[in-house]
Amino acid sequence: MTEILSPQLIILLCLFAFFCAVFLLIGCRIGFRQGRKREQAEWEGRKVEGIVRARLKHSRSVLGGLVSEQIAPLLPHFPFDPGDCRFIGKPVDFLVFRGMNQQRISEVIFLEVKSGASKTLSAQEKFLRDAVRAGRVRWVEFDV
Numbered sequence: 001m002t003e004i005l006s007p008q009l010i011i012l013l014c015l016f017a018f019f020c021a022v023f024l025l026i027g028c029r030i031g032f033r034q035g036r037k038r039e040q041a042e043w044e045g046r047k048v049e050g051i052v053r054a055r056l057k058h059s060r061s062v063l064g065g066l067v068s069e070q071i072a073p074l075l076p077h078f079p080f081d082p083g084d085c086r087f088i089g090k091p092v093d094f095l096v097f098r099g100m101n102q103q104r105i106s107e108v109i110f111l112e113v114k115s116g117a118s119k120t121l122s123a124q125e126k127f128l129r130d131a132v133r134a135g136r137v138r139w140v141e142f143d144v
Helices: 009-075 125-133
Strands: 085-087 094-098 105-111
Touching: 009 085, 105 125
Parallel strands: none
Antiparallel strands: 085 094, 094 105
């Protein structure tokens, strides 16, 4: 009962096995590529999500700082009369005209309000501070 396989059948079986192996290799390669692409997309998604969170946190702190700068004269421990203060924003937050409410200005003060963790002055604020401290401040009238 032992039959010998014909050469054509052996060739067909070998070709079938070869094509199965090729398709298996191609399928594995495609699967690995898709898996790597998916992993990279997930990693980039987490990275972008972290960046967005950091930007939102920074944006909230900046907005909180802007709000606290403008309401600073209304706080109970504010050292000047709120009526003497004029908000400017940049490069300094307030100009305080001490005595303006009593119609007798005795002093002009450049006031920078700091809130939150950042207590350092910007480069422009430092230049302004140094100019005021050095007395490089003057009065000019412009007639239109």
